[in-house]
Amino acid sequence: MATEEMQRPLDAEQPAVAPERIKAERAYVAPQWKLMYWRFRKHKLAVASVFVLAIFYFAVVFAEFVAPYDPEVFSTRYTLAPPTRIHIVDSQGQVRLPFVYGVKRERDPVTLRPLFVEDTSSIHPVRLFVPGTPYKLWGIIPAEVRLFGIDAPPEEQMVFLVGADRLGRDLFSRIVFGARISLTLGLVGVLLSLVFGIILGGISGYYGGVVDNIVQRVIEFIRSIPSIPLWMGLSAALPPNWPVIWVYFGITVILSLIGWTGLARVVRGRFLALREEDFVLAARLVGSSEMRIILRHMVPSFLSYIIATLTLAVPGMILAETGLSFIGLGLRAPAISWGVLLQEAQNLRSVALAPWVLAPGLAVVTSILAFNFLGDGLRDAADPYAR
Amino acid sequence: MLQYILRRVVLMIPTLFVISLISFAIIQLPPGDFLSSYVATLRQQGEDIDAAQLAVLEEQYGLNQPIHVQYWKWISGILLRGDWGRSFEWGKPVSELIWDRIGVTMLISVLTLLLSWVIAIPAGVYAATHQYSFLDYFMSFISFAALGTPSFLVALIFLWIALAFFGVNISGLYSEEFVSAPWSMAKFLNMLSHIWLPVVILALDNTAAVIRTLRANLLDELNKPYVETARAKGLRETALIWKYPVRVALNPFFSTVGWTLAALVSGETLVSVVLSYQTSGPMLLRALTSQDMYLAGSFILLLSTLTVIGTLISDILLAWADPRIRMEG
Numbered sequence: 239m240a241t242e243e244m245q246r247p248l249d250a251e252q253p254a255v256a257p258e259r260i261k262a263e264r265a266y267v268a269p270q271w272k273l274m275y276w277r278f279r280k281h282k283l284a285v286a287s288v289f290v291l292a293i294f295y296f297a298v299v300f301a302e303f304v305a306p307y308d309p310e311v312f313s314t315r316y317t318l319a320p321p322t323r324i325h326i327v328d329s330q331g332q333v334r335l336p337f338v339y340g341v342k343r344e345r346d347p348v349t350l351r352p353l354f355v356e357d358t359s360s361i362h363p364v365r366l367f368v369p370g371t372p373y374k375l376w377g378i379i380p381a382e383v384r385l386f387g388i389d390a391p392p393e394e395q396m397v398f399l400v401g402a403d404r405l406g407r408d409l410f411s412r413i414v415f416g417a418r419i420s421l422t423l424g425l426v427g428v429l430l431s432l433v434f435g436i437i438l439g440g441i442s443g444y445y446g447g448v449v450d451n452i453v454q455r456v457i458e459f460i461r462s463i464p465s466i467p468l469w470m471g472l473s474a475a476l477p478p479n480w481p482v483i484w485v486y487f488g489i490t491v492i493l494s495l496i497g498w499t500g501l502a503r504v505v506r507g508r509f510l511a512l513r514e515e516d517f518v519l520a521a522r523l524v525g526s527s528e529m530r531i532i533l534r535h536m537v538p539s540f541l542s543y544i545i546a547t548l549t550l551a552v553p554g555m556i557l558a559e560t561g562l563s564f565i566g567l568g569l570r571a572p573a574i575s576w577g578v579l580l581q582e583a584q585n586l587r588s589v590a591l592a593p594w595v596l597a598p599g600l601a602v603v604t605s606i607l608a609f610n611f612l613g614d615g616l617r618d619a620a621d622p623y624a625r
Numbered sequence: 626m627l628q629y630i631l632r633r634v635v636l637m638i639p640t641l642f643v644i645s646l647i648s649f650a651i652i653q654l655p656p657g658d659f660l661s662s663y664v665a666t667l668r669q670q671g672e673d674i675d676a677a678q679l680a681v682l683e684e685q686y687g688l689n690q691p692i693h694v695q696y697w698k699w700i701s702g703i704l705l706r707g708d709w710g711r712s713f714e715w716g717k718p719v720s721e722l723i724w725d726r727i728g729v730t731m732l733i734s735v736l737t738l739l740l741s742w743v744i745a746i747p748a749g750v751y752a753a754t755h756q757y758s759f760l761d762y763f764m765s766f767i768s769f770a771a772l773g774t775p776s777f778l779v780a781l782i783f784l785w786i787a788l789a790f791f792g793v794n795i796s797g798l799y800s801e802e803f804v805s806a807p808w809s810m811a812k813f814l815n816m817l818s819h820i821w822l823p824v825v826i827l828a829l830d831n832t833a834a835v836i837r838t839l840r841a842n843l844l845d846e847l848n849k850p851y852v853e854t855a856r857a858k859g860l861r862e863t864a865l866i867w868k869y870p871v872r873v874a875l876n877p878f879f880s881t882v883g884w885t886l887a888a889l890v891s892g893e894t895l896v897s898v899v900l901s902y903q904t905s906g907p908m909l910l911r912a913l914t915s916q917d918m919y920l921a922g923s924f925i926l927l928l929s930t931l932t933v934i935g936t937l938i939s940d941i942l943l944a945w946a947d948p949r950i951r952m953e954g
Binding site: 459461462463464465466467468470471472474475553557560561564565566567580583584586589590593596599602603604606607610611 | 640643644647648651654769770772773774775777778781782784785788789794883884887888890891892894895898899905909910913914916921922924925928929932933936
């Protein structure tokens with residue numbers, strides 16, 4: 239209180255210097271998390287990534303609400319239909335709220351390719367929170383309000399944000415539902431790797447000596463053999479008649495069996511560095527137990543590093559799942575993941591005819607970049623006392 | 626030096642043993658033994674296998690014996706007789722099928738490694754010495770884009786662009802007339818004219834990673850007093866940078882070249898599935914989906930073994946170039 243009162247007149251006299259001083263003084267008394275937050279805020283791309291990922295995970299949680307249609311509903315009328323164009327100027331040149339025209343399917347008289355022609359006489363406004371086909375949120379809560387949509391029932395007219403697939407299903411809805419598997423599998427896989435990594439890396443770094451040597455050799459071994467052939471072999475052994483949820487966890491376990499090595503190295507490195515710190519020695523001298531030293535003194539000081547490393551490990555998991563599902567050894571239809579959706583793009587004719595089947599790839603790239611930037615920002619913020 | 630090599634070779638043996646165990650486990654993973662599925666396939670095709678031949682095969686692979694005997698029969702067959710087992714889908718011994726495919730995979734991986742270094746080292750040095758310049762930002766941007774895009778997706782996009790805008794199909798490692806031809810100079814040259822595509826696609830990722838890490842490492846080095854000292858003594862800037870800090874900053878890459886090689890072999894399998902190249906990837910995938918387990922297991926065993934041997938070779942070269950490593954062992 240007293241300092242604030244003293245600074246106010248100072249502010250008025252020297253406005254150019256004073257804010258700097260206030261900032262410096264605030265930094266002395268700020269708790270660690272606040273320092274981290276200030277440091278993190280400077281990394282603009284990381285901050286932007288937080289918002290991107292927040293949107294993605296909102297879609298993961300409320301997929302039924304965000305997706306305008308049921309991901310399984312198909313109609314041959316819309317086979318490989320292009321993204322519906324959303325207009326704000328109608329054919330009379332009048333500006334109005336966003337709307338779509340009714341779309342009719344015709345055939346090109348020469349090439350016999352399907353053509354989708356806009357019918358300017360029927361206008362469907364695009365609205366937020368429209369009642370759509372009824373659904374059950376998380377399979378339990380019955381509801382019918384969707385994030386956006388048009389007033390017409392899907393049998394009459396559909397709106398495709400990114401187009402439709404070969405069976406005429408709405409690709410945007412499928413990407414939203416695919417996120418549910420692809421984005422959570424990355425998190426679950428990383429958490430599982432963390433358990434392996436903390437246990438083995440921690441043991442290795444804390445005890446050192448022979449134990450450390452063995453764990454290090456195992457890590458080197460795992461990193462020196464090509465992972466994808468191994469993943470392929472292991473996931474091909476998952477029984478094909480397993481339900482989706484089992485395959486999901488099977489793949490996660492397989493990915494983390496190899497993925498824990500990077501985390502273990504970071505944990506070990508931190509442990510080795512911290513073991514020599516004075517405060518650990520002090521704790522030992524006053525007679526703290528080993529467990530208490532690890533949990534109460536060491537873990538809090540490298541927690542931020544672990545979180546940053548975890549974030550940077552998520553993209554690898556997402557990539558691995560996408561790759562495996564893409565070649566048909568990971569999750570399989572009817573499960574919907576981004577890799578499964580990209581399988582469609584294996585057919586080059588589809589891609590040439592309908593480039594939007596590559597759209598799930600865009601979702602993959604966006605989420606990977608977001609996780610990378612976020613991890614970068616977190617790593618910078620992890621040690622706010624540095625520099 | 627000789628002692629160092631010997632020690633590394635001896636250390637490699639347990640690694641290879643574990644690799645063989647894992648490959649054997651993968652062979653054994655699918656339910657039922659491969660012989661019964663082989664008989665089932667034959668029956669489906671209307672053929673029949675006579676009991677005597679079946680008994681010979683059963684004896685050869687020790688199928689009714691405990692698992693460690695089976696493992697021994699399998700691994701001793703490979704080591705002593707070069708017998709990798711039979712591919713039931715192709716009706717040929719595995720050894721006739723895999724060598725040229727494995728060879729091409731390794732060739733692609735090594736070329737990729739070299740290409741990515743040739744591009745990334747000058748680029749990384751430039752980025753670090755010209756920090757916050759336009760090119761530095763530009764390379765950061767490209768690196769992030771490359772790191773964010775899975776290489777199989779890049780391969781797909783290449784295929785699509787070639788087909789949609791140029792009307793050519795660029796999949797396949799050989800031109801049509803060479804696909805089933807025996808190896809010859811013409812076939813090899815033909816392959817070289819196609820091989821740049823997977824090399825470029827795979828190199829993107831690694832180049833991006835090397836540029837980013839090299840830039841960070843080199844920036845740390847450039848602030849150290851010895852650089853200042855050298856500058857004060859009047860050394861020319863280019864000579865100074867390339868001779869001291871760059872070499873220090875590059876060290877971690879050369880010492881983990883084995884991991885990079887493993888990652889490249891890994892990526893190659895996926896990319897060649899997309900590009901339908903006649904390399905390990907597609908054949909391994911097919912073998913796995915049709916449960917042709919001896920073929921699949923051999924691929925995994927060989928790819929891993931060759932990667933480990935590649936690491937060994939690079940380690941030896943490194944020890945030859947850098948006496949410190951020889952001392953540390």
